[in-house]
Amino acid sequence: MSDGPPPLLAVADALDRVLRGLAPSQTEICELQDVRGRVLATDIAARLSLPPAAVSAMDGYAIRAADCQAPGASLTRIGESAAGRPWGGSVAAGEAVRIFTGAVLPDGTDTILLQEDASAIDETDGATITVNEVPRAGQFIRPAGLDVTTGDIILTAGTVMSARLIALAISAGHTEVSVWHRPHVGILSTGDELVPPGGTPGPGQIISSNAVYLSSFVAACGAVPVDLGIARDRPGEMLSCVRAAPVPLDLVVTTGGASVGVHDHIVDDLSASGTELGFWKIAMRPGKPLIHGRIDDTPLLGLPGNPVSSAVCANIFLRPAIARLSGGDHRPQMIAARLAIDLKANDRRQDYLRATLEYDPQGQAVVTPARKQDSSMISIYAGANALIVRPPHDEARQAGDMVMVMPLDPLL
Amino acid sequence: MSDGPPPLLAVADALDRVLRGLAPSQTEICELQDVRGRVLATDIAARLSLPPAAVSAMDGYAIRAADCQAPGASLTRIGESAAGRPWGGSVAAGEAVRIFTGAVLPDGTDTILLQEDASAIDETDGATITVNEVPRAGQFIRPAGLDVTTGDIILTAGTVMSARLIALAISAGHTEVSVWHRPHVGILSTGDELVPPGGTPGPGQIISSNAVYLSSFVAACGAVPVDLGIARDRPGEMLSCVRAAPVPLDLVVTTGGASVGVHDHIVDDLSASGTELGFWKIAMRPGKPLIHGRIDDTPLLGLPGNPVSSAVCANIFLRPAIARLSGGDHRPQMIAARLAIDLKANDRRQDYLRATLEYDPQGQAVVTPARKQDSSMISIYAGANALIVRPPHDEARQAGDMVMVMPLDPLL
Numbered sequence: 139m140s141d142g143p144p145p146l147l148a149v150a151d152a153l154d155r156v157l158r159g160l161a162p163s164q165t166e167i168c169e170l171q172d173v174r175g176r177v178l179a180t181d182i183a184a185r186l187s188l189p190p191a192a193v194s195a196m197d198g199y200a201i202r203a204a205d206c207q208a209p210g211a212s213l214t215r216i217g218e219s220a221a222g223r224p225w226g227g228s229v230a231a232g233e234a235v236r237i238f239t240g241a242v243l244p245d246g247t248d249t250i251l252l253q254e255d256a257s258a259i260d261e262t263d264g265a266t267i268t269v270n271e272v273p274r275a276g277q278f279i280r281p282a283g284l285d286v287t288t289g290d291i292i293l294t295a296g297t298v299m300s301a302r303l304i305a306l307a308i309s310a311g312h313t314e315v316s317v318w319h320r321p322h323v324g325i326l327s328t329g330d331e332l333v334p335p336g337g338t339p340g341p342g343q344i345i346s347s348n349a350v351y352l353s354s355f356v357a358a359c360g361a362v363p364v365d366l367g368i369a370r371d372r373p374g375e376m377l378s379c380v381r382a383a384p385v386p387l388d389l390v391v392t393t394g395g396a397s398v399g400v401h402d403h404i405v406d407d408l409s410a411s412g413t414e415l416g417f418w419k420i421a422m423r424p425g426k427p428l429i430h431g432r433i434d435d436t437p438l439l440g441l442p443g444n445p446v447s448s449a450v451c452a453n454i455f456l457r458p459a460i461a462r463l464s465g466g467d468h469r470p471q472m473i474a475a476r477l478a479i480d481l482k483a484n485d486r487r488q489d490y491l492r493a494t495l496e497y498d499p500q501g502q503a504v505v506t507p508a509r510k511q512d513s514s515m516i517s518i519y520a521g522a523n524a525l526i527v528r529p530p531h532d533e534a535r536q537a538g539d540m541v542m543v544m545p546l547d548p549l550l
Numbered sequence: 551m552s553d554g555p556p557p558l559l560a561v562a563d564a565l566d567r568v569l570r571g572l573a574p575s576q577t578e579i580c581e582l583q584d585v586r587g588r589v590l591a592t593d594i595a596a597r598l599s600l601p602p603a604a605v606s607a608m609d610g611y612a613i614r615a616a617d618c619q620a621p622g623a624s625l626t627r628i629g630e631s632a633a634g635r636p637w638g639g640s641v642a643a644g645e646a647v648r649i650f651t652g653a654v655l656p657d658g659t660d661t662i663l664l665q666e667d668a669s670a671i672d673e674t675d676g677a678t679i680t681v682n683e684v685p686r687a688g689q690f691i692r693p694a695g696l697d698v699t700t701g702d703i704i705l706t707a708g709t710v711m712s713a714r715l716i717a718l719a720i721s722a723g724h725t726e727v728s729v730w731h732r733p734h735v736g737i738l739s740t741g742d743e744l745v746p747p748g749g750t751p752g753p754g755q756i757i758s759s760n761a762v763y764l765s766s767f768v769a770a771c772g773a774v775p776v777d778l779g780i781a782r783d784r785p786g787e788m789l790s791c792v793r794a795a796p797v798p799l800d801l802v803v804t805t806g807g808a809s810v811g812v813h814d815h816i817v818d819d820l821s822a823s824g825t826e827l828g829f830w831k832i833a834m835r836p837g838k839p840l841i842h843g844r845i846d847d848t849p850l851l852g853l854p855g856n857p858v859s860s861a862v863c864a865n866i867f868l869r870p871a872i873a874r875l876s877g878g879d880h881r882p883q884m885i886a887a888r889l890a891i892d893l894k895a896n897d898r899r900q901d902y903l904r905a906t907l908e909y910d911p912q913g914q915a916v917v918t919p920a921r922k923q924d925s926s927m928i929s930i931y932a933g934a935n936a937l938i939v940r941p942p943h944d945e946a947r948q949a950g951d952m953v954m955v956m957p958l959d960p961l962l
Contacts (some may be wrong), residue, residue: 147630160838161769168760170747171762171765171766172659174766174769174961175961178577186751186757188756188928188929189756189926190751190756191711191753191754193928195758195924219754220743220755221741221742221743221754221757221855222742222743222754222783223742223743223746223754224753224754226753239856240743240756240856240926242753242754245807249827259569280924281927284924284926284927285924285926285927285928285929285930286781286928286929293930298961300766300932300959300960300961300962301766301767301770301961302763302861302928302931302932302958302962303932304763304766305759305760305763305857305861305928305932306759306928306932307927308747308757308758308759308763309756309757309759309857310688310760311757312747313747313748316589322844326658329633330632330633330634330635331632331633331634331635331652332634335582335720335724336725339598339602340655341603341636341638341654342631342634342654343634344601344602344633344634344721345598345720345721345723346720347717347718347720348717350582350583350713350716350717350720351713351716351717351720353583354586354712354713354716355585355713358587358713359588371634407781410690411954412758412880413659443633443652444651444652445717445721449717450713466655468621473913474909474910474911474912474913475913476806476913490696497886498886499886500886500914500952501885501886501887501914501915501916501955502912502913502914502915502954503909503913503915504913505915512607512692512696512697514601514605514607514652514689514692514696514697516600516695516697516698516714516717516718516721517600517697517698517704517718519713519714520712520714520717539913543817546714547712548585548712549586549710549712549713550598550712550713550714
């Protein structure tokens, strides 16, 4: 006789164990235009300074401040400097060069006289320019290297590339960067009760949605999903599905097969294939059972068969696993939010409540748990935009209390 | 003589005008596995109920509550119902069916006796089951249609599809849906000062980063970018680049060509090509000049040539434009946030300050503007995760005041 239920594995411990065996495998050189969402494998140093030379920040005249000490001073226009068409000469006392925003500052000049602070008799060289407002010496000049200086580290290894970071790298002289390989993730459904999408479920059957969900999830996380089909509840079938993968896999994800029922063979298959084997009961809801092991040296993560449990576990375990395999950050982002309604005390499992996260007019995060939390209800999960994360044995909470929330990515 | 500067067009008015001429063009039927990020063209009704029949929510025994009124009651196991393998018979008084989570409730039963609340002599039919804890009548049963009922509208037209919404649609019996066509967006850089990525800038030249930025931006917004190259500052060149597009375009985006310098020919080209022409000075910073018109009946949006101005305008105008062409929502999301530092009074232009948005331990949005707001600094924009939006003539603000913020998408 035991004194209570057997100990459950804490979520954080399970995640640590899942991540421990994972590392990014190899790097590749990619054109910058193709790396949105990819993770940098190396630091990136600027090859160019931005701007490469001092430039004008405004439209006007490049002048010498010493020539413009009083209103009414006059200068002679001797040329023009435009973006892409610098003026190559040198400017002497009493001379001015017409200049436009972004154009290189001509030698000899030190200040921009705004066009609205001057009068020109016409837009030709030789024209007389009259100073109406005395400029501040050095005004409206962007010095060379203001933005970026050659050799500066502008991006560090591990950065997830966005469109704007791509623009920065290109501006600083790069066309390609070293990024981590996109991991290949095999996705295998298991269970006799599953009917492929589009099929007609017979009595007791359900349509298999997990594989398509996980495929879309995996792709949105930046990995390459590999469909391994549906393994029926027969010894060896799961093993043969994985071994039939058309490409080498960095990770295998299964759904189903971990219940206490007598129809599941994943555990036997795993034992037959290899080495470590974890068949974990995790202190979380939904999503208690999780399988962790290796098939022929490929890491395996076995998610629950219930669609909502599977989706929650994908956010908690699979997303960090893919991030680590991709060379990136691997901890789910959490923020605090104010509870909109009361919650009862929690039991010994970490609870992931399907919820709606909003920001009130004062910029305060406010979270409302869905009224029903039945883990069989896909519609509730599909409509949520966040999960409230309640630690084990969390005390009863009242509306207005703070709770921790994991926002769900809009596309996941 | 005028009494002041000429009136500027308000951002909201400019956006209204940009969106007015845009509509999604056509729909297509796509497999659900391919529609992440796409916009539904029609409402979706469930084809199946979920669950299709009443099922057990737990592992245990399907029983008749009338048989289990007192501890010690005994029942005879007559069969087993597992997920995917329902038990086809009918249960009479004194009988029980072994059942697992998700399995169909056998005819004649009305309650689930938890396995931990019963003792079984063994796991075979004919075994005697003893009731240790009296079950509540009807407990642990998920009724048919609990999640979704056939005919329910589960998704509405205009919804952007996520992995979890795809899972819902598949579970409810769908394999494909009608989505709006992905718009084709032509991207054209203009300017003699531009060197293609990887080139070596000569005096006064800069590397063209806007086209790659916009290409990545457009793709992340769900549209198909079409590279139209770089148009040099010669009459007719821009027009011929657009007319050389390899596919029909739903929108043309240009950068550069709208300054007051004398080297720009976009406006002439636009006039030569067609009908309406807007050459707008917008009350915003960065990003004052914006061109709006049509080239041969294709809508055109002309963004500034400055990379930061171009990027800000892409968020303010191009993203909503693509969303509207894609059949989706088209207003930038704004939230309130608490200012971390003081800000001086604003002038007549709506200001978009590059900023860092964070959430404090109390779930309060806090925003810190970058120290430098020079619109030539790509590195500042690249490092920001939000824009503070200050309306024209906004008064001076102090640390702790609320301001409106537009979060920048992590991948844009």
